[in-house]
Amino acid sequence: xxxxxxxxxxxxxxxxxxxxxxxxxxxxxxxxxxxxxxxxxxxxxxxxxxxxxxxxxxxxxxxxxxxxxxxxxxxxxxxxxxxxxxxxxxxxxxxxxxxxxxxxxxxxxxxxxxxxxxxxxxxxxxxxxxxxxxxxxxxxxxxxxxxxxxxxxxxxxxxxxxxxxxxxxxxxxxxxxxxxxxxxxxxxxxxxxxxxxxxxxxxxxxxxxxxxxxxxxxxxxxxxxxxxxxxxxxxxxxxxxxxxxxxxxxxxxxxxxxxxxxxxxxxxxxxxxxxxxxxxxxxxxxxxxxxxxxxxxxxxxxxxxxxxxxxxxxxxxxxxxxxxxxxxxxxxxxxxxxxxxxxxxxxxxxxxxxxxxxxxxxxxxxxxxxxxxxxxxxxxxxxxxxxxxxxxxxxxxxxxxxxxxxxxxxxxxxxxxxxxxxxxxxxxxxxxxxxxxxx
Amino acid sequence: xxxxxxxxxxxxxxxxxxxxxxxxxxxxxxxxxxxxxxxxxxxxxxxxxxxxxxxxxxxxxxxxxxxxxxxxxxxxxxxxxxxxxxxxxxxxxxxxxxxxxxxxxxxxxxxxxxxxxxxxxxxxxxxxxxxxxxxxxxxxxxxxxxxxxxxxxxxxxxxxxxxxxxxxxxxxxxxxxxxxxxxxxxxxxxxxxxxxxxxxxxxxxxxxxxxxxxxxxxxxxxxxxxxxxxxxxxxxxxxxxxxxxxxxxxxxxxxxxxxxxxxxxxxxxxxxxxxxxxxxxxxxxxxxxxxx
Numbered sequence: 001x002x003x004x005x006x007x008x009x010x011x012x013x014x015x016x017x018x019x020x021x022x023x024x025x026x027x028x029x030x031x032x033x034x035x036x037x038x039x040x041x042x043x044x045x046x047x048x049x050x051x052x053x054x055x056x057x058x059x060x061x062x063x064x065x066x067x068x069x070x071x072x073x074x075x076x077x078x079x080x081x082x083x084x085x086x087x088x089x090x091x092x093x094x095x096x097x098x099x100x101x102x103x104x105x106x107x108x109x110x111x112x113x114x115x116x117x118x119x120x121x122x123x124x125x126x127x128x129x130x131x132x133x134x135x136x137x138x139x140x141x142x143x144x145x146x147x148x149x150x151x152x153x154x155x156x157x158x159x160x161x162x163x164x165x166x167x168x169x170x171x172x173x174x175x176x177x178x179x180x181x182x183x184x185x186x187x188x189x190x191x192x193x194x195x196x197x198x199x200x201x202x203x204x205x206x207x208x209x210x211x212x213x214x215x216x217x218x219x220x221x222x223x224x225x226x227x228x229x230x231x232x233x234x235x236x237x238x239x240x241x242x243x244x245x246x247x248x249x250x251x252x253x254x255x256x257x258x259x260x261x262x263x264x265x266x267x268x269x270x271x272x273x274x275x276x277x278x279x280x281x282x283x284x285x286x287x288x289x290x291x292x293x294x295x296x297x298x299x300x301x302x303x304x305x306x307x308x309x310x311x312x313x314x315x316x317x318x319x320x321x322x323x324x325x326x327x328x329x330x331x332x333x334x335x336x337x338x339x340x341x342x343x344x345x346x347x348x349x350x351x352x353x354x355x356x357x358x359x360x361x362x363x364x365x366x367x368x369x370x371x372x373x374x375x376x377x378x379x380x381x382x383x384x385x386x387x388x389x390x391x392x393x394x395x396x397x398x399x400x401x402x403x404x405x406x407x408x409x410x411x412x413x414x415x416x417x418x419x420x421x422x423x424x425x426x427x428x429x430x431x432x433x434x435x436x437x438x439x
Numbered sequence: 440x441x442x443x444x445x446x447x448x449x450x451x452x453x454x455x456x457x458x459x460x461x462x463x464x465x466x467x468x469x470x471x472x473x474x475x476x477x478x479x480x481x482x483x484x485x486x487x488x489x490x491x492x493x494x495x496x497x498x499x500x501x502x503x504x505x506x507x508x509x510x511x512x513x514x515x516x517x518x519x520x521x522x523x524x525x526x527x528x529x530x531x532x533x534x535x536x537x538x539x540x541x542x543x544x545x546x547x548x549x550x551x552x553x554x555x556x557x558x559x560x561x562x563x564x565x566x567x568x569x570x571x572x573x574x575x576x577x578x579x580x581x582x583x584x585x586x587x588x589x590x591x592x593x594x595x596x597x598x599x600x601x602x603x604x605x606x607x608x609x610x611x612x613x614x615x616x617x618x619x620x621x622x623x624x625x626x627x628x629x630x631x632x633x634x635x636x637x638x639x640x641x642x643x644x645x646x647x648x649x650x651x652x653x654x655x656x657x658x659x660x661x662x663x664x665x666x667x668x669x670x671x672x673x674x675x676x677x678x679x680x681x682x683x684x685x686x687x688x689x690x691x692x693x694x695x696x697x698x699x700x701x702x703x704x705x706x707x708x709x710x711x712x713x714x715x716x717x718x719x720x721x722x723x724x725x726x727x728x729x730x731x
Contacts, residue, residue, distance in 0.1 A: 046540070046541040046542070046593065047539075047540065047541045047542045047543050048539065048540050048541070048543050049533075050533040050543075051539075051542070051543045051544070066541070066542045066543075068542060068543065068544035068582060069544060070581050070582075071579040071580075071581050071635075072579070072634065072635060078542045079542065095590060095591075096584070110731065113680065114681075117634065117635065117681075118633065118634075118635060118680060118681035118683075119635065119678075119680045119681070120635045120636070120678055120679060120680070121635075122635070123635065123638075123678075124678070128527070129526075130526035130527045130528070130529060131526045131527075132527070133526070133527030134524040134525070134526060134527060135524040135525055135527070136527045136528075137527060137528050137529075137530050138527045138528065138529045138530060139530050140530065140531065140532035142532075142544070144579060144580065144581075145579075145637050145638040146638075153532055155529050158527060160527065193678075194678075195678060195680070195704055223714065224714050224716055256590075258590070258591065261591060262591050263587075263590035263591050349587050349590065350587070351583070351584040351585065351586060351587070354584075360602075360611075360632060360634045361600075361613065361627070362613070362627045362629050362632075369632075382587055382590060
């Protein structure tokens with residue numbers, strides 16, 4: 001096992017160097033490298049080098065953020081900033097991002113877990129072996145009340161880069177000219193054990209500005225729940241044996257937006273409705289309308305509906321307001337509890353509101369302990385987004401043993417953060433706007 | 440209630456006074472003993488690659504092999520890399536100063552300091568910890584989030600939230616301490632709110648369970664699995680889950696939620712997991728009871 005040991009003399013600088021030395025190409029060996037020259041430092045509240053993640057990807061995009069670890073929620077990312085090539089300063093996207101709950105009710109009604117607030121998710125940070133963070137760096141995390149008290153320092157935070165395949169592809173004007181680029185992402189992840197399950201919490205920052213957040217459930221099915229009744233489970237033993245009880249995993253993320261360095265952002269909802277062809281028209285038509293969300297909202301997914309959070313101060317070079325759009329992954333919403341009945345919530349920032357259910361801090365008498373209760377008509381000036389992605393787990397034979405990772409999550413896609421594709425090659429840089437009009 | 444597996448010496452059902460116990464062997468990477476690896480009756484699992492040995496052989500390790508459901512979101516893996524990706528580099532923990540800056544987590548020094556500041560004379564004299572001793576039980580110390588007006592202020596004060604559980608009156612007390620000024624800015628007291636158990640509380644619960652008549656099955660399973668008598672929580676690795684009563688909960692545990700109750704996940708050190716989820720420890724009443 002290679003350990004990056006930092007000599008006392010160069011310690012302060014060395015820590016900063018190793019942060020910046022994540023492999024950009026797959027074949028280079030991770031280790032201290034030449035320091036990266038940085039653009040103007042971000043204006044927001046910062047953190048020391050040991051708690052900063054900064055990665056310049058091959059395309060010229062830099063992602064920067066602070067991290068720390070919380071007792072219940074686990075990994076917290078703050079001041080997440082995106083700086084594509086051509087931007088002189090980092091653009092802040094998120095002031096704070098973390099999980100807000102993993103809610104696991106079992107179909108037979110016998111038990112219901114709240115992993116972050118009751119089952120020690122935060123205490124269960126796992127050590128990762130070097131092979132679990134290929135091409136990357138594993139950092140030490142001090143875990144309050146770690147479950148193995150002899151080892152409170154856990155090698156538990158992996159930062160690495162990974163290829164995602166085509167970022168774009170387009171035939172050029174001449175027969176043998178193709179514009180294509182292979183995309184590269186910064187990956188940040190931890191593994192937390194809760195009872196039998198292990199959850200991989202993954203944050204994936206693409207070189208084109210997209211952020212993907214996913215939780216992967218793996219480990220083992222609950223060995224104490226193999227006696228499911230009719231319609232409540234699936235046999236994964238031989239024949240009609242071993243009916244593993246079905247259950248849901250409802251994962252919540254809490255995102256405090258800070259577009260362009262301010263927490264004062266706007267929320268908008270878009271709906272598209274298809275109607276029959278116009279008189280003499282060829283095809284059905286589709287009309288998209290915008291609803292400004294000015295008050296707290298418990299939002300429900302609907303066909304051709306989406307939300308975005310819009311900057312109030314920042315515009316791109318096309319003079320369009322910068323924004324980030326929610327792109328949910330597949331979700332099976334669980335109607336059994338009030339807080340899981342909606343797909344997304346927007347609440348006005350309140351520092352006591354930390355968990356989507358079984359909230360620990362006091363938000364006042366009668367204020368409620370779950371996110372659905374906090375949607376109570378407040379004006380939305382400092383919006384916090386809570387995303388709920390559910391998975392109904394009906395076990396299958398392949399779930400033993402160990403259980404293959406099952407991912408659930410969503411993305412935040414940049415909308416008008418840049419005036420063009422941040423990866424636009426120089427030859428195409430003048431193709432902005434309608435081809436007749438030029439830029 | 441008991442789970443019937445094909446006969447295998449990896450699984451055993453034990454009935455002790457009507458209380459059925461099961462030993463489960465769980466994969467824990469290198470910790471697993473070869474002979475006892477099979478969880479079901481078949482020996483299919485023996486060939487599984489364990490995490491520690493996988494690193495050196497990783498080639499094209501950039502594939503993420505996700506399910507179709509997730510592929511659209513995270514972006515599917517590509518990149519046929521000809522040379523192997525190197526395993527990760529484990530970075531040694533950096534030296535820690537006295538104070539953190541900005542949004543750094545609390546240093547050890549800062550943590551000690553805010554605990555001291557938060558625990559004023561009144562609270563330490565009147566409060567009671569999980570063992571019945573003087574002073575409330577420390578639960579968590581974390582960096583606090585800013586006030587709404589401070590969200591965009593890089594010079595916002597550094598604050599900590601310190602929470603204690605007072606067993607005298609079953610209250611969760613949270614104090615917000617300003618690290619810059621050293622002052623306690625807020626105190627909040629709640630009843631009926633149960634955060635995850637601290638290490639000390641989990642250990643105390645294990646102590647109560649080991650000593651209790653209802654812990655007979657646990658003691659027997661431990662003896663079977665390790666050959667040693669179970670006398671001390673030190674022999675175990677422990678996880679816990681908060682237990683809250685609901686309308687169907689048996690009377691002895693009806694106060695759980697107002698009381699601080701938990702279920703234990705027990706693992707013998709260098710041994711198997713032992714399922715003890717049908718037992719609940721009420722730390723407030725210092726008793727053990729069966730549930731469901």
